[in-house]
Amino acid sequence: MFRPFLAGVLALATMECFATEWYVEARYDDPAALRRVGGLFTHVTVDEKARVLRVDTDDDGIRLLEQAGMHVSVDMVRTAELRALAAPPGDLRSIPQFACYRTVEETRTDAEALVAAYPELASIESLGPTWERDNGPGAGYDMYALRITRHDTLADNPERPRMVVLASIHAREYAPAELVTRFAEGLLDGYGRDPQATWLVDHVDFRLVLHANPDGRKKAEAGVLWRKNTNTTNGTSCGTPSSNNHAGIDLNRNWPFHWNTAPGGSSGAACNAVYRGPTPASEPETQNLIRYVAGTPGPDGAFVGGALPDRKDDAVTVAAPDDYKGLFFDIHSYAGLVLWPWGDTLTVSPNGEALQTLGRRIAWFNGYTPQRASQLYATDGGTIDLVYGQLGAPAYVMEIGTEFFQPCSSFENTILPVNLQALRFAARTAEAPYRLGKGPxxxxxxxxxxxxxxxxxxxxxxxxxxxxxxxxxxxxxxxxxxxxxxxxxxxxxxxxxxxxxxxxxxxxxxxxxxxxxxxxxxxxxxxxxxxxxxxxxxxxxxxxxxxxxxxxxxxxxxxxxxxxxxxxxxx
Structure with a gap:
């Protein structure tokens, strides 16, 4: 049920809530309006054929949409659902109202149980402390990756391709962490029984960061629409529990490659949802992830010691070799998209054709829209631009599902099965994704x-x-x-x-x-x-x-x- 914005305000004024958030539809006549506003919001879904943008936002966001010439209406049903989900929580031993999603602690416990059950196939690798852990012993979390591959044959095949997957770098996105945890469980539980799981574990080295932002995720588990990490150095009094604007740094705008390069691609305002941080890679979480995925740069600027090799001579103009081994995924929700670099420019990357071809094959499995990230809206300082631009690795964002707090029924029955298939297919190309993606x-x-x-x-x-x-x-x-x-x-x-x-x-x-x-x-x-x-x-x-x-x-x-x-x- 949609109503014009002012009518929606009056209708919801008597609701008992602390939220200032609305779920709206914005119709536009000029596609340029979409480009003007897209980067100002953290998540939008766009129907280009109908020329409709949908987003959850606050009063200020609605004004920005109207100033861009869009016609805004409120989805009353989705707004009520959004506010109900952000109600104060009860028992936090699990995520209230969302039994299908494990908490940060439960995910770690289950990852350790997998290692105990499959010691020859799985291990935990430490990445380093979060911002809270770095600033207060006993607070926050130690970040980690679940590594899955057949360990006893690594010495004979040390160059087997690596598939690196980050999940829920934006804290309020419940589904990605659970998807990647289930992906891990399927590989391990299927080993020796499922031929596909068996050969993938034998021949691909999986590095799975199940929670890329655990401090922020803990906030979100309380029903708060928390997106960023919890660094309060640059501001502590941002937003309300159900708003987009909280303290912290957007970890997907904090990566140093293409940092602060695109108008609207991030924000320098500390309370903004896409606050990029005071400097590139300012956050311990970002530093941990870059060190693990890419390594550290040597005197010549080439990265060494990371999960993925650096095989790109020029970070912008030269294509990576088409026999590159390995690939990278950053799993988000929501929007139903498969995205690849670049995020900050409409220019096609040197490996653009191969990235597009593989992206369209991956999207066949989940039915999502495949496109360059910048075709949605501009982003800078993101994960995939660094992984591709600095290393040459095929790098993708998958925006899964239809909500931040995705209901368990749709996650279990629709989102989980198709995206497990998409990840399995991608893993089957890991030996040479730029080449194998072009074949049948x-x-x-x-x-x-x-x-x-x-x-x-x-x-x-x-x-x-x-x-x-x-x-x-x-x-x-x-x-x-x-x-x-x-x-x-x-x-x-x-x-x-x-x-x-x-x-x-x-x-x-x-x-x-x-x-x-x-x-x-x-x-x-x-x-x-x-x-x-x-x-x-x-x-x-x-x-x-x-x-x-x-x-x-x-x-x-x-x-x-x-x-x-x-x-x-x-x-």
Whole structure:
């Protein structure tokens, strides 16, 4: 239910609340109005076709929208929901009204439990203290990352690609931390049972920062719309519990690359929701994250010692090598977006085409809008601009869901499943995201039956170049040209058998092909074996896509064999 702004004020004036926040719709005729106001707000959703901006904001924000020539109305239902969620909390042992989201302490406890349950696959890595912990022993938190990979093979494969994921750097965004924690649990609980989880843990080094702003998150767990960290050095009396304006520094405007470069991309006012801080990387949280993700700069300016390698010769004008290993995600809510650099300029980055292609593939899984970050509104001092601009790593923001305090029903049933798939797909490209994102996906992998020693496994799959979230500028797709199975090894490893698939319809001539192969399993011991499958499309003379894997069960000699419900006598 929408009403004009003044009518909405009168209707809500008698509500018992301490909030000054409204959820509004702002309609505009001139797209330039959108660019003028977009960076002034912390979160907006935009329907460009209908020319509507939606945002939760205060009275001052509404005035800014109207001054830009927009026609503002209040969503009464969403405003009431927003204020109800910000009511004073009760028992803080868990997040009130949101049982699906773990608190900061519960997340840490469960991360440690995963390490205890899977010591050969998981570990906790310390990042350093938060601002509160740095300024008062016993206060605040020690930041950490949950690292997941197969530890006993690291010495033989130290250069395996790293996938770094930050969650909830903005404190009030409940869903990201839970999404990444569930992602970790799925990888570990699926190891040895789920072929995809197994091969990813074997061959990708996951670095997951489950809470990138724990001090602020603790404030938000009390139902406060707290966004920033809790540094009170530059102001202590900002805002109300349900407003956007609180003390602290916006940690996603505090990173030193492209800091304070874009008009409206951040604010120098301490109470503003996008306050960038007094200096670049002023905050302990920012310093911890940069040191962990990128490392520290040497005399030549190149970063060393971080999770992701520095492979960019020039931070602005030169493309990173297309064989770059690893990728980076910063998970936020809300807006339904997949974003990539740059955030502070509409200029396309040197790796812009590859970033766009992979971004559109990722967005196929969650159905979100893929675009350069600056196409939404200007941001400076953000995470992805540093990670891409300084290191050359493919870097993405995913804005998941539809609310800061996302209801558990929509999180569990809609947001969680599709974004787990999106993260899994991204992980499958980690060996070379700029290259593998341009090739076709492989899905619907199936093995017809377990095999006797020396018998061929019949494997079927679909090789698909259409899995893009198409936007107004359509993504080109290409015909499939081939597909191969690799027994016990990834396509880029050297040892192991290779078998070509045949198209079921007799010819490789479509952007989607169902394929089948009889894969020799001779010489393999009884038990389960991973078989990897990868497809190739016609782009660039032949481009391979992200692989996936399936288990083939090799039986013991003399085992009873059933096919189609009938027992087959062994030879």
């Amino acid at each position: 996906d492989v899905h619907s992998l199936a093995v017809e039956y377990a095999v006797e020693p020396g018998e061929d496994a019949v494997i079927r799959a679909t090789i698909d170049d259409t899995r893009f979230r198409q936007t107004s500028a359509a993504q080109p797709t290409f015909a499939i040209t081939s597909a191969h199975a690799y027994v016990g090894r990834l396509p880029w490893q050297t040892d192991g058998g290779v078998t070509a698939f045949e198209p079921v319809d007799g010819a490789y001539n479509s952007t989607q092909e169902r394929v089948m192969a009889r894969v020799p399993m001779n010489g393999l011991a009884p038990g389960r074996h991973l078989v990897y499958v990868q497809g190739v499309n016609a782009s660039g003379g032949g481009t391979a896509g992200a692989p996936d894997a399936v288990y083939v069960q090799v039986l013991e000699s003399g085992d009873r064999i059933f096919r189609d419900g009938l027992e087959i006598a062994p030879d």
